[in-house]
Amino acid sequence: MANKDPLKVGALYSRTGVTSAIESSQRLGTLLAIEEINDHGGIDGRELVAIEYDPASDPSQFRHLAERLVAIDNVNVIFGCYMSSTLKAVTPIVEKYNRILFYATLYEGFEFSNNIIYTGAAPNQNSVQLADFMMSMFGGRVYLVGSDYIYPYESNRIMSDLVRQRPGGSIVAQRYVPLNASPKDFEGIVSEIKELRPDFIFSTVVGNATQHFYRAYAEAGLDPKSMPVASLTTSEVEVSQMGAAVAAGHFTAAPYFASIDSAENHRVLNRFRTRFGDETRPNACWEAAYFQVYLFANAMRSAGTDSVPVLMPQILESEFLAPQGRVRVEPNNHHTHLYPRIGRVNSKGDFAIVRASKNAVVPDPYLVTHSLGDWTLALETLKD
Amino acid sequence: MVKPRTPTRSKQCVVREAPQILRDLRSLRVCVFHPHDQDGQGLTRQLERIGCQVQAFWPPLPDLPEGVDVVFFALSPDMLSADFTRFHRDDAPPVIAVISYENPTLIEAVLRLGAIATVASPVRSFGLLSVLVLSRDWHNTVKKQQMRIAQLEAKLRGARQVAEAQEILCALHGISKEEAYHVIREQAMQKRVTAEEIARSIINANEILGVKNLRSQVP
Numbered sequence: 001m002a003n004k005d006p007l008k009v010g011a012l013y014s015r016t017g018v019t020s021a022i023e024s025s026q027r028l029g030t031l032l033a034i035e036e037i038n039d040h041g042g043i044d045g046r047e048l049v050a051i052e053y054d055p056a057s058d059p060s061q062f063r064h065l066a067e068r069l070v071a072i073d074n075v076n077v078i079f080g081c082y083m084s085s086t087l088k089a090v091t092p093i094v095e096k097y098n099r100i101l102f103y104a105t106l107y108e109g110f111e112f113s114n115n116i117i118y119t120g121a122a123p124n125q126n127s128v129q130l131a132d133f134m135m136s137m138f139g140g141r142v143y144l145v146g147s148d149y150i151y152p153y154e155s156n157r158i159m160s161d162l163v164r165q166r167p168g169g170s171i172v173a174q175r176y177v178p179l180n181a182s183p184k185d186f187e188g189i190v191s192e193i194k195e196l197r198p199d200f201i202f203s204t205v206v207g208n209a210t211q212h213f214y215r216a217y218a219e220a221g222l223d224p225k226s227m228p229v230a231s232l233t234t235s236e237v238e239v240s241q242m243g244a245a246v247a248a249g250h251f252t253a254a255p256y257f258a259s260i261d262s263a264e265n266h267r268v269l270n271r272f273r274t275r276f277g278d279e280t281r282p283n284a285c286w287e288a289a290y291f292q293v294y295l296f297a298n299a300m301r302s303a304g305t306d307s308v309p310v311l312m313p314q315i316l317e318s319e320f321l322a323p324q325g326r327v328r329v330e331p332n333n334h335h336t337h338l339y340p341r342i343g344r345v346n347s348k349g350d351f352a353i354v355r356a357s358k359n360a361v362v363p364d365p366y367l368v369t370h371s372l373g374d375w376t377l378a379l380e381t382l383k384d
Numbered sequence: 385m386v387k388p389r390t391p392t393r394s395k396q397c398v399v400r401e402a403p404q405i406l407r408d409l410r411s412l413r414v415c416v417f418h419p420h421d422q423d424g425q426g427l428t429r430q431l432e433r434i435g436c437q438v439q440a441f442w443p444p445l446p447d448l449p450e451g452v453d454v455v456f457f458a459l460s461p462d463m464l465s466a467d468f469t470r471f472h473r474d475d476a477p478p479v480i481a482v483i484s485y486e487n488p489t490l491i492e493a494v495l496r497l498g499a500i501a502t503v504a505s506p507v508r509s510f511g512l513l514s515v516l517v518l519s520r521d522w523h524n525t526v527k528k529q530q531m532r533i534a535q536l537e538a539k540l541r542g543a544r545q546v547a548e549a550q551e552i553l554c555a556l557h558g559i560s561k562e563e564a565y566h567v568i569r570e571q572a573m574q575k576r577v578t579a580e581e582i583a584r585s586i587i588n589a590n591e592i593l594g595v596k597n598l599r600s601q602v603p
Contacts, residue, residue: 113509368406
């Protein structure tokens with residue numbers, strides 16, 4: 001007789017702590033996919049059951065709870081992690097016990113583990129396109145501001161590298177604030193921006209502190225038309241935290257925006273709103289968290305088991321029609337083929353997509369030197 | 385001019401450019417001598433993910449292919465008595481040993497191989513990039529130091545010869561050491577050779593002249 005027992009999977013998304021808002025959106029994306037799959041009879045009749053903990057945006061709790069999921073709850077597959085520091089904490093656990101982690105967040109690259117599937121953007125799928133776009137529209141004098149941890153350091157290195165490739169390009173200053181930065185932390189930064197007048201600001205401020213930076217910028221009377229903020233992490237969630245008036249005119253590069261006008265995206269958004277209402281704002285991390293559950297479920301159907309040695313080869317052959325377009329796992333490096341896009345926040349707080357890649361870009365997480373003007377990465381202009 | 389400001393709690397640090405040794409990774413030619421098993425495949429694939437040009441062979445080739453920048457060598461117990469001389473030539477690339485044992489017998493072989501670093505088997509993806517970069521950096525440093533040492537040795541030898549030539553000139557012409565040095569420099573400049581070469585000619589000539597002097601002393 002076929003196994004009809006519920007199938008437990010782990011979910012580690014923080015509902016408290018410095019990145020609670022964005023991780024909560026990832027959690028809801030995950031739960032939506034799980035509910036949809038269960039509504040369609042589960043995986044060959046087996047109901048998916050999420051075992052959830054709140055790791056509170058803290059790497060050591062991530063590590064501890066991942067071990068608990070594996071050793072006590074006995075799950076083979078975990079969905080979760082946002083900051084790369086929390087990914088780093090969970091990696092040794094899934095490697096030690098040979099389990100699988102699905103990681104739905106853009107990050108700075110230079111990772112590969114046999115036990116991890118990366119469904120967020122690598123730098124060659126967002127940073128290059130953002131630098132190219134911002135410098136062609138606004139110029140090459142760039143101010144860097146970020147949260148004080150490893151993702152901003154490496155992202156800024158990549159951005160600086162790209163800026164230096166442009167004649168006359170320069171980094172005018174570089175500042176880091178604590179992860180739990182308060183509005184006060186951005187006062188000096190904004191007045192410095194006012195004095196230095198860069199062409200644009202590259203922000204790698206993450207999490208709930210993001211709103212304080214954009215708000216300080218708006219309160220200082222700076223104008224996004226002449227000196228906008230460009231980011232990889234300011235998504236619809238952070239925009240709704242700061243409000244449309246503060247966010248309007250600033251840019252973000254991501255493979256997904258809720259404003260994508262495709263049948264598949266509309267279907268998923270409708271189902272999400274019916275089920276979860278306005279609990280969160282769909283965004284790129286939410287979308288990756290959503291589609292990666294399907295990558296798992298489809299692979300699981302083909303494999304017939306969630307035993308890692310059988311399941312992993314099936315995941316590595318997966319393709320899925322996600323809200324952003326048809327995504328595919330790259331078997332050589334476990335990252336995902338994604339569609340870079342650039343959005344500008346409009347007066348309603350939605351991202352108007354101004355550039356989009358027609359084709360999925362192959363992930364290249366170990367690229368040290370990115371190049372501006374790589375034609376394979378060229379985006380199509382949708383509107384200016 | 386802009387006044388430097390330190391915003392509250394914000395931290396300034398400098399983004400540094402990736403050093404050339406990291407930029408070179410995509411053109412790096414890596415030769416892997418490892419059995420074509422799961423471990424060997426894992427090693428080759430991670431090197432390919434990093435973006436290196438990888439060639440894998442087993443058993444190890446008697447001669448290294450042209451233009452190899454780094455070699456990974458699986459030092460399995462059956463390779464302990466292999467001939468490692470091709471890795472010891474002056475122009476040999478750095479060798480990283482892949483080891484599955486850490487006993488004195490094996491480590492003795494690592495030393496004999498001339499490995500600059502080891503990677504533990506089973507090979508993990510994490511750590512390979514740093515070992516690759518550090519090994520090349522260290523290898524380059526050692527090469528530069530070897531060249532510098534050779535230059536310094538030559539210089540020291542030259543200085544000794546110049547001193548000897550000075551003494552010969554002093555004895556022969558009754559001039560001071562400084563004057564003797566001046567004569568050597570003048571000669572070197574006229575003939576467009578180094579002072580060391582002039583010094584050597586003086587020493588050689590003196591040996592021959594010395595013999596003549598002996599004969600002239602015969603009554």
